[in-house]
Amino acid sequence: MGSVAGDDFSSSFQPGASGAEGAGPAATPAAGPGYPPPAQAWFTVGVLATVTTVAMLDQNILGLLIQQIKADFNLTDAEAGLLLGPTQAIFYALVAVPFSRYIDRWTRKWIIAGGLIVWSLATAASGLAANFAQLFIARVVVGAGESVNGPTAYSMVADCFPRDKLPRAVSTLQIGSVAGSGLSLLLGGLMIWLVTTLGSPDLPIVGTLRPWQVVLLALGLPGLLISLLLIKVKEPPRHNLRLKTRNAGFKKTISYLWLHVAVFGPMFLGLTIGSLDAGGRAWGAAFFERTYGWSPTQYGIVSGVVSIVAMLAGLYLGAKWAEWFQNRGDPAGAYRVILYTRLVAIPFAIFQPLMPTPELAMAFSSVAYLSLGMNGPMLNAVMLAISPNEIRGQVMTLYLFIYTVVGVGMAPFVTGLTTDHIFTSPDDLRWSIMLLHVVFLPAALAITWLGLKPFRKEVERLNAEDARVA
Template sequence: MMATNATGGAIASAPVATAAYPPTREGWYAVAILALTTTFALLDQGILGLLIQQIIADFSLTDTEASLLLGPAFVLFYVVLGVPLSTLIDRWKRTWIISIGIFVWSMATAACGIASNFVQLFVARFVVGAGEAVNGPAAYSIVADYFPRDKLPRAVATLQIGSVAGRGLSLLLGGGMIWLVASIGTPSLPLLGELRPWQVVFLGVGLPGVLVAFLLLTVKEPPRTAIRTEVSKVPLVGAISYLWRHFAIFGPMFIGLTLGSLDTGGRAWGAAFFERTYGWSPATYGIVSGVASLAAMLTGLYLGAKWVEWFQARGKADGAFRVIIYTRCFAIPFAILMPMMPTPQLAVAFNVVADLTLGMSGPMLNAVMLIVTPSQIRGQVMALYLFIFTVIGQGLGPVVTGVTTDFIFTSPDDLRWSIMLLHIVFLPAALAVTWLGWKPWRQEVERLNAEDAAR
């Protein structure tokens, strides 16, 4: 039975019994394939940061102009259509949506490899963002319909292997390809002529993603879990109004993510920072940091999930939130001091600590959101959540870092001071705001668990 709300949109009736989840083996197969798609998404997205110093030299760009490629070019699509498209995730077949997205962003990444000027590269990066706008929200929505609430932290942590692998491989494969091209020379293609090394890397990481688009179609679309609360069916209105009514739960997570995302610009400038500060080439930085990041973050994914389960076994329903708070407290001093290290080896070591704790807490940020979000608006809420991370973190964050270097410290060699300043300003603030949502989130989880037990 359906009613209508003040906006005229249909409202779901009272909660009904939750249907059985699909077989576990199907769920883990879906997680594995979705992790692979996320690997290619983060690989295509992150490779530009490794290559940016070469592109700056080839196109004679300022740091501010380069930051437009690192950030706004990629997230511009999110600003215009990313969130509206999320309504399709809650209504259409999600596996098809992701498959189309993979094909689009893979071809766009390859197109970056044939760009011959700033405008062409900017447009290609825009299309990369267009393809990847649907991947995260749809993937999380699928996983949440495969696993019950108490299993979600481990499932999301496993899915995040794709993010870790994508970030690590963007450094490792990118650095290896740069070294290989330098060793054997750049190829010359018909109509395109001789390619620059960074163009070869874009082609090499973009084209294989087309095969993954077809592999994704082997994942079964899970049935959507039962509606358990009243939410307007008007696209986006229902999701936003629900978030507003439960601001004490969702507000600190969204605001904390916004503040933390403003600090992420330094990661995009990592290769440039190591080259300007320590004289490391992009190939050296990519290989060393890629191996270190992969090892640290994969370890963090395992430890984070185990830590949550340790809390749950002792009756702590808020285990995922605890891991977020505790790991951030530990990581902040290392992040602030990293740019000031006297040697590149020490800087990498401090980054390893940051990557380890990020591997532990990153998946939990998504898990805590999924756990308390009604199933019928899950795609839209995750799209709004990832919209902040993408638009602020990947779009504005690199620009804030570049502009700070150009206009506050005024010298490209002072990039390290920009990175440190942003760590000092945003990381403690993000932690404090997120902490405010801890108690309301725990109370909501306890209510949901009690509601399930009464059925």
Template sequence: MATQSAEAGSHATIVPDAGDPSADWPRPAYSWYAVGVLLLAYTLSFVDRMILSLLVAPIRAALDISDTEVSLLIGLAFALFYTLLGLPIAWIADRWNRRNLIVSGVALWSAMTAACGFAGSYATLFLARMGVGVGEAALSPAAYSMLSDMFPRDKLARAMAVYSIGVPLGAGVAMILGSFVVQTVLAAPMVDLPLIGAVDAWRTIFLWVAAPGLLICLLLLTIREPLRRGLAKAGPRSDAAPGFLVHLKRQRVALGALFAGMSLIGLVMYGVIAWVPTFFARTYGMAVSEAGFWFGVIMATGGAAGLVMGGTLADRLFARGVADSHLRVMRLSILLGGPPLLAAALMPTATLAFVMLAIAFPMLTMHGVGTVALQFITPNEYRARVTALYFFVVNLTGLGFGPMLMALLTDHLFADDGALRYSIALVTGVALPLAAIILTAGFSAFARDLAKTAKATG
């Protein structure tokens, strides 16, 4: 049986040899309940993250700001602090109670989302968006670390895939909100709130999407901090930074393949999510709200299906002894989803473009198993930090440059707003094949590092 020892000040119990088949894993029903609660939190985070992009017109009018200033609220104010503060927050997650850290993060980003509704100036709205980013930075690194301690390796990919459904589900819900709820609320210029009085209707939307955060916090309190599994056997873990840096250096090839491959996929996915509604409007004359609704449905349903398919396939291959199964599934997602995504941008009708997107998204979202691969080759004491570094690189590349790259190509290479479809096709046609090549180059290094990590931890 695995020996257990309590780490002083961490509020967590350590199980050094997670590889022991007799390890006392939580009951499956409880573990899947935890996945469900974390999924709700992740979904809410994406709704809160994206809701501002649906309110550009009323915010511009109320605060008298430019498109550039709005873009900074949507992107930089959130993404910079989300990515940068993810690293120190993950350092805390590797040492402290992860459940409590997530509760604190949900409470913070919900409060900051509500604060966006009360912002009276551009500066205060910018600060509130920064707060949303800081709060959300606490979720995924800690959640991935927790799930790694709640599921055996041959079931972990499915669990993380279900958690990751929060990305397409949250993005899809936000798009659908933009087509229905937002329009309905904005039909009334002012809304009377108890104890506050009359306020602009757009401000109440931030309050509505922030409110579920309280329920999520209560649900999270029903989850216990899991036992920490998979610590290195060489002795008590070191808090010194060089140990972490040495780990990164030793696994630089495998981690480099994962980081670069996922960043290129993210470059395409974030760019597509940002520009597809506008693409339908410019290319086919469709209303942005209608395009956003149908694209939201595709993301929510197709994205969820793809994540579950990818996780199930990766688990089955891994159980059969395919050590690099997760990287292989990521490559497969590109090979199956890339061509229809590229074709979607070039279709002669909107209907055919939506059909191609509906085929592409379930395939492409199978790449989400990349975060599982990280957990497999990383000792417990570094998991949250490696995950945060992963999100830092992937989000900074994808969220920071994906939408911008497509816009730059449209403005400066093609110099024609109607050529947005060719910008989407060009980025897709270059970035996804390159990602597949890089992932393939990392197969052997990943399998080697997986064996070394398994030997060192159990």
């Protein structure tokens, strides 16, 4: 496969395309023409996965702490839902989308480093919040910093590997998401237990901190050290340049997506509908406490271990399954993994909130974690595989924008509103979660399925184009 799906114009904008960081003798055959050597490429993925771990840790920790925060600030479920969701979404809309064009032009590792420093400081500041307004503002800034990480990291990974290697590369990058999500539960639960056992510290000026404040303050600072790892990362040369412009803006991106709506439309619409179901995960700790009497510590430790094991298994199995399809001549293998794993997981998701014991509920949750580990990376891999480099950062920003604004932003709030106004009792949180599963998951699967044939045709077209250029 050629490194550039374009013409001579494309190669003129590949930094180092004839030097040490581009094609030529420095790249081994396994790397593919023009791609970084495998050791360099996998080091880049490892560092980006570590940064993603910090991002997910800082983003997801609030779900474990929300019951304590709700009690301290005397919040309703809807107000708590605002902290869990829209705080992440507001600045994603205001920062990530306008900024995304620079992902396709600037040195990407410095964009990630800047975002990491911002969200780490904001997470620490969240631990010093004395009221709802202060915490809301701090979490908005966390969302601002994290908004640039995902699209930029995916853009870099897509320039480190050929198209057929992306499922494994993206799955490896997603280890950061798995580790961050699991550690937010595991470390958070252990830290709450530790602070509760030893007592809250009494700091100068701010006074005695609540356990949830200690957790946020402690988790925010390590990101500053991890940002130093990005100094050792080499910016990969850009590949798959096809639009004959290096300054493609948002209008150009929308025009391209509309021109190829048959393949992009089902992905975007399916993700939008499916993301509305994500509120149940944000309310997981509250659900287990209200329904089964589990403490945040107990839920955090058990759910953290289960999610890490199940999702790591899912990352491995999902990549292997996609490669199994590809090795048998199906270029849409990653897309099939998305469809088939979702189909199997839907019944478990619907019945999970109705389980009579916490053990059974956690067992059903493990199926959801396994499915998420299998199809989550494939969602990003299929989008990267067909997006031109000149607008790849903007396409991924729009794609992740949907998940962040709808899934992270609106879904927890919708779950809280449903509990407050439809089922009316906090003990009925299980019915709110189940209702979202029933309404949104089957619809999202059906719409996403419509994109299978168009995606396969698009990949076949791009592969043929690459072969002519090579």
